[in-house]
Amino acid sequence: MTTASDRAIDRRRAMFNRLASPLLLVIAGILAFVTKDVITPEPWKQQLIVVVVAATAVLQLFWLWAGPRRSRPDALSVTYFVVRWLLGATLALLNGFFAFFMAAGYFDSATFIPGKRRRRFALFACSVPISFAQVGGIPTDGPVGWIVFACLLTANNALLNFVGRMAEQEEERSRARAATIAELQQAQAENAALHTQLLIQAREAGVADERRRLAAEIHDTLAQGLTGIIAQLQVVATTTDPKVAEEHVGRATDLARHSLGEARRSVQNLAPEGLSHDGLPQTLRKTVDQWAERTGVHTELTVTGTAQQLHGEISATLLRITQEALANVGKHANASRVGVTLSFMDGEVTLDVRDDGSGFDPLSLPVRTGTGGFGLDGMRARAERIAGSLTVEAEPGAGTAVSARVPLVVDER
Structure with missing residues (x-):
């Protein structure tokens, strides 16, 4: 070029x-x-x-x-x-x-x-x-003049050959540099095209990930709230005691208001509503108390270590995992006691949700279909999205333990 x-x-x-x-x-x-x-x-x-x-x-x-x-x-x-x-x-x-x-x-x-x-x-x-x-x-003065002429002719051509060779080498270097520049320009053009393609793929991946997150948010807020409302209304439909009916209607109303607030908040910011005012321990305590009041299952929250103000994504992930784990206990475990433990350690935060319910065989879990909930798969995906992990320990008749481990990332704002 x-x-x-x-x-x-x-x-x-x-x-x-x-x-x-x-x-x-x-x-x-x-x-x-x-x-x-x-x-x-x-x-x-x-x-x-x-x-x-x-x-x-x-x-x-x-x-x-x-x-x-x-x-x-x-x-x-x-x-x-x-x-x-x-x-x-x-x-x-x-x-x-x-x-x-x-x-x-x-x-x-x-x-x-x-x-x-x-x-x-x-x-x-x-x-x-x-x-x-x-x-x-x-030369007209004999052999000496011709010898001098021959020597000068030889010297002149030797110098010509030397200079010519140097010029050829310089020309070869120039061609090599030109070829290198052309290759670099071609590589630059290819890199620009690859960069554009990667940006498009990253944008598409971001859109898909955001859709998954939004689906999980809707499941963790509206779906669970509606499930709680249905449960309260079912009690109202089967009771003849006006006081009991009024109490459960009130709970259903509170759940509806809470779900509506969460839905509005999810549109503006996918961080859970409670976390905008309180830290994770306070928000977890409110969540556990409200769930225990709705279900009547004795539930305790324990916080160990020095509590810190976590990054919003970390806090939101742990809160959503807690909500999903409690929802699973309420649907399937038939438990009488639940323990939630939040532990702040060096470099990581752990969340454990244990119940004394019926348990299950983890190997016999059905394949989740499009009509099912996010369940364990959703909790695991949430933990892995922030470089964490989630393990489940369960045995039929011996209860279930869900444990999430995530990095400890402090909110520096």
Whole structure:
């Protein structure tokens, strides 16, 4: 993937390749003109230099017009490079300062010559007239001059190979960086899509969990309240004593009001109503006393440890578990005594609800259907939702014990 910075670098490189050759020709021409009386005192050489420089200038003007129209090396660019080399080599042999012009081939051979091997040959070809210029032209003083020329030619090509190799390595690193950036961008796009998907799933899971919680709240409040009202009205229907009927009608009325308040409160806040005014121990005591009064079962609440103001979710969970456990005792246990124990310990809170009722076999529990209550499954789900646990110990004829253990999380508000 090409970035804006890469495109800017490519534009500057293309401009340098277009302008390097004309600028070097101007510089070399000025130096040759200044030193013409020293290096090329012969008039015919000076005249030949003028002619060749003029031809080279025309060639440069032509390429300044035709070059930008080509995006890659082709036959015309190769022809331009060869003709330029011939003119530049002639100038370099006449005056060594034109070796600066020949050096342009070191920079733009990749632009004009296709293929790595052909470019290497083009670089070598440019080094030949430059090496001649370094020894003052074609050697005419015997083998020593040719040996020096060979040494300079070798040194120039060794340096070219070294610089070329470094440039290739840098280009490879650039391509690797570009590939890495492209992979990172793709990974970032995939992560963004995954993040969006996870948000959607989390939102859907939150909605489903909230529905379950609301269903449990309705079961623990309205359903249990209606059950108590029905039980009180059944007593009224079967009694002939006006005082007993009045007492149970009053209890049914109180339950109806309490259930209505809980229903309104559940819509606004799923925390139990009593917890908005009192702590968990006080709310549990009221709940236990009211349940004992309705059912006539002797029930005691015991609080051990140092009571603390628990987080609202912790308190609500323990209260709902207590209400459900007491509701189960009232429906199924036929108990005469119930004990509720709330224990504050280091790092956790435990709630135990024990009865001396008929008990049951935990392995023989029926599978809960859509018409049944939340029961033990609901209590266990509540405890697990706040990283707690719930265990049930029961035996036919020996009563039942429900024990919940939850983390001790203090309300810091």
